[in-house]
Amino acid sequence: MLSMICIAAMATSFGHGDDALSVVENRELNYHRDNLRKLYHDYFVTSGVDLIISPTYNGVAPLGINHGAAGAYYWGYTTLWNILDLPTVVLPTGLALDPKIDIQKTDPPAPRSIIEKIEADKYLPELLVDAPIAVQLTGRRYSDEEVVAVSKVIDDIVNNLS
Template sequence: MYNQDANKGQKTLLGKSGEPVMPLSDVCLSFGCGDDGVSVSEQQQLCAIRDKGRDDYQDKMKELGIDYILSPAYVSVAPKQERVKYWGYTNLWNILDFPNVVFPTGLTCDSGLDAPDKDYKPRNDVEKYEYGLYDDASEFKGAPISLQLTGRRWFDEEVVKASQVIHEIITA
C-alpha cells in the first residue's frame, strides 16, 4: 500500500532534494511491490482491504468503548541509529489513517534488568534481524523507552492531549 505507484511519488520528491537516497530509505522503498507497482485493479483491491480494516477497527473500538490504544512503539528500547528495518508497530496506524503519537516515557533501559533473552527463537528473518539489534544490553544503557497512543479517526487533537496526560503521569 505504501508503494503501489512503483515509488514514483516518493522518488520524485526525493529526487527534488538533490540528495542521495539513504540506505534505510532504499529498504523502505523495496517493501511490498517495490518499484514494480500494482495495476489499477490491484490498487482498488488494496484500498478495499484498507477501508475494511479501518471500518473494523473503528467499529470494534466503538463497540468496546475504547477511545485510545496504548502500545509499544518498537520491539525494544530506542534502537541503534540507521539500523531499523521494521516499522510494523507504527505503520498500521498510518495505513488506517488513525491519529497516533509516539512519545518518550521518561523510562530508560537498565542493562542489568533488560538483558536480551538468549532463549528467544525468532519466527522469521525480520524478527531475527530486529531482535539481533539488541544483542548487548550494555550498549543500550540509558536508551529511552517510548510508547505510542492511537485514537479514533478524526480525533487528532484529543490524541495529542491524551498522550501529554499519559506522559505527565508516567514521569511524575
C-alpha cells in the same frame, strides 16, 4: 554496513512496495485498506475502546549507523496506524534502559524472517544504556485533539513522578 541507497531500496520494496500496480490492483488494495479501517472502527466502537497504548518498536531504539547498523528495518508497530489513518503520538515513559534489569530470561523465539533476525541481533543493551523508553498512544480516527490532550496528561504525570 549497508549504504543509504541500499537501505532506501529495501525500505521501498518492503512487502513488494516497489512493484508497479495497475489501476484495478490499486483500487483493490484501496478496498482492502478501507475495509480494514471499517473493521477497526467497528471494534473500537463496539468494545468501547478510545485509546490504545502500544510499543513503538521491538526495543528501546534501533542501533544507528555509528554502531555499525543501519537503523530500523521493521516498522510494523507504527505502520498499522498509518494504514488505518489513526492519530498516534509517541511519548516518553520516564523510564530508561538498564542492562541489569532489562535482560531476556528465556531463549528468544527463532526469527521468522531475515528482518526479524536483523532486528533481534541489533538489541545490544550494553550499547543502549539510558536510552529512553517510549510508548505510542493511538486513538480513533479524527480524534487527533483528544490523543494529543491525553498524551499531555500522561506526560504531566510522568514528569511529576521523576
